[in-house]
Amino acid sequence: MTSSFGQLPPHQYVGLAPWVWVEFESADPPHPFPFLGGVDPAVVLSLHDVHQRLSGAIDIAISYVFAGRTSPTDPALRRRLENAYIEVVHSRPQTPHHIQCWREPDGTFHRDYPLDSSQSAVLRYSGLCVCNAVTQQAVPFAFDSHTAPAIGNVVGWLDGMQQASEIRAGVDRLGMAFGAGLAKHVSEFLDLLMIHHCLSATPRASVRSHWLTHHPGSGSHPSRPCGPDVSAPGSLLVLRSMACSMVCRGPGPFPVDFSAPETGCYFLDPRP
Secondary structure, eight states: OOTTTSOOTOOEEEEEEETTTEEEEEOOOOOOOOBBBOOOHHHHHHHHHHHHHHHHHHHHHHHHHHHSSTTTTTTTHHHHHHHHHHHHHHSSHHHHHHHHEEETTTTTEEOOOOOTTTTTOOOEEEEEEEEETTTEEEEEEEOOOTTTTHHHHHHOEEEEEEHHHHHHHHHHHHHHHOOOHHHHHHHHHHHHHHHTOOOEEESSSOIIIIIIIIIITOTOOOOOOOOOOOOOOTTHHHHHHOOOOOOOSSOOOOOHHHHHOOSSOOOOOOOO
């Protein structure tokens, strides 16, 4: 039986529909900072430790605000929380080696921790959820750590600039490299996207002309001054990537462990 994705004409450009997005589900226990790119995991553990030890005090401070006992703009409240942070950091044996926080003579609070572009926290995923705003559906899809890199690659292919034949060839290459079982699982994922109307297919790719082509001598201005055609497959994927690149901070590029298939949109430094 021919798969749903296999029925697409080979020369159609395929991408996620603009109203569809993919949310990866972590297999790790929840943390206040899901992923820190360019930060040594040992530093991340210290950040988690301080956050957990202060979470009770922060909850009490929030309850005081809601009860009207204080105001979020009260400088005394902010100063007490900052003092508590400094006290917790300096009360732990290893934490001062990872987190530096102090108060200037004028009372200004500072906090910092080292960045290392060769280090990153590791994300591990156990599945994903495909969300379709038009059909109002959230479709789960489970996978294991061995399949995760392949699923991450396939999601990256769905940017509207790959033809159906190219995507099928990529799946075949994954099968030759990692076994027929993995290729079958990836094909099931593509079929799932087709069945739930999450893919758009067009005879031409407009993402490149809208986003990646420039007028000669016009600097960084796109070739279409009226803006992107968000009806094009993969357009919102490009928009999300551009938006994320504007808020990235710290050194880069950061290494990605593809036991956790990320697309490069969460290399964020959470410091204010």
